[in-house]
């Protein structure tokens with residue numbers, strides 16, 4: 001058994017923690033000793049309306065169980081207010097779990113600006129605003145953990161979720177760069193792509209499977225990623241149903257052409273199999289590694 005993971009002196013914001021996965025994360029953080037800001041606007045799964053009772057109920061549950069929590073009812077798009085709540089209530093902010101989310105599913109053919117914009121605003125702008133407001137405090141104290149909630153719909157695509165997929169993979173792009181920028185101040189940034197039986201997935205997942213995909217099964221990974229013990233950054237983890245695994249980029253070794261002699265679309269066609277051949281594929285971890293093959297090709301034909 002490894003060392004106990006505790007958060008006694010830590011303050012954690014979980015956004016969208018009034019229900020579903022966020023609620024499960026908040027309850028588990030409190031059990032691990034964290035002081036928790038339970039943020040939730042309390043609207044519908046499509047992002048309509050607002051209701052303070054969602055966050056209040058979870059705070060009550062935490063307090064009943066002997067934990068410490070405070071409710072916050074602001075939208076994540078007012079991220080500075082969410083962070084201010086943490087500072088006013090507990091005097092610091094150590095961990096941000098960006099979890100709040102909505103769905104506005106439509107095929108792209110029927111997508112309108114309002115559905116595109118609202119999904120972007122809640123997932124991407126909301127996560128940006130909360131994290132941006134917490135960032136200076138994390139830098140100052142040389143400690144921070146940020147978790148973004150991506151989705152397999154972003155990683156792999158999902159019919160009818162162009163807006164949602166765009167937002168969710170956007171959060172992974174944000175994860176990668178914040179991981180680079182945060183590292184020297186001990187701010188570690190990771191993303192999860194969860195699957196859980198919540199109101200968001202009700203009716204989409206067969207009932208027997210839905211029952212088994214308990215939101216609580218996602219939270220231990222979130223707690224670990226938020227802990228001092230975790231030294232990983234820039235990761236993307238698929239998690240659900242008691243299983244979890246790490247995702248990474250894979251790129252074929254590709255094909256190189258002589259940039260000086262020139263090459264045309266027919267050369268691309270003739271080499272298509274090689275371009276798409278994943279045998280001995282590379283797994284670039286950063287930009288420099290990603291550019292290596294390209295630079296090697298330039299060098300090969302230089303002179």
Ligand code: NAI
Pocket residue numbers: 015016017018019020021022039040041042043044045047054074075076077098099100101102122126149150151152193194195196197198199200201
């Ligand atoms: P949920 O609908 O149960 O929870 C989302 C919560 O976010 C709700 O309580 C809602 O009131 C809150 N929220 C929405 N807009 C908000 C805003 N502007 N400000 C503050 N709070 C707001 O859904 P679920 O499944 O728990 O989703 C949690 C996160 O996990 C979301 O980001 C979702 O996109 C993501 N996710 C969930 C999957 C699943 O299988 N349940 C799959 C992939 C990703």
